[in-house]
Amino acid sequence: MEMESAGKSRKLDIQELEEIRNDAYENCRVYKEKKKAFHDKLITRKQFSTGQKVLLYDSTLKIFAVEIQSEETRKCFKVNGQQLKPFYENFQMHTVEEIALEEPRI
Known part of the structure; x- marks a missing residue:
C-alpha cells in the first residue's frame, strides 16, 4: 500500500510542477507582450x-x-x-x- 500511495503522491507532484511551469511560461509570454507594446509606443514612425x-x-x-x-x-x-x-x-x-x-x- 505504501508504494501505491507514494506513486500517487509522486504523480500529483509531477502534475503540480507541470502546472507551475506552464504558469511561468504564460507569465513570461504576457510580460513580453506588454514590454513589446510599451516599446512599440515609443518608436517614432x-x-x-x-x-x-x-x-x-x-x-x-x-x-x-x-x-x-x-x-x-x-x-x-x-x-x-x-x-x-x-x-x-x-x-x-x-x-x-x-x-x-x-x-x-x-
Whole structure:
C-alpha cells in the first residue's frame, strides 16, 4: 500500500510542477507582450517618399529593410529603416554665442 500511495503522491507532484511551469511560461509570454507594446509606443514612425534625400547612419544592424538608391552611383541597396533620417537641404545652423569665462577668485 505504501508504494501505491507514494506513486500517487509522486504523480500529483509531477502534475503540480507541470502546472507551475506552464504558469511561468504564460507569465513570461504576457510580460513580453506588454514590454513589446510599451516599446512599440515609443518608436517614432518616419514617413519617407520616393526621391526624398535622406541621411544614412552606417551600422550593421538590420531590423527592417528599405531600398534606397545613391544619386552618384545609381546603385540600389537595402538598409535598416531605423538608420534613415530626413535630410533638410536648406537647414540653417544657428550661430553659437561665445561667452568669455573669468578666472575664479580665491
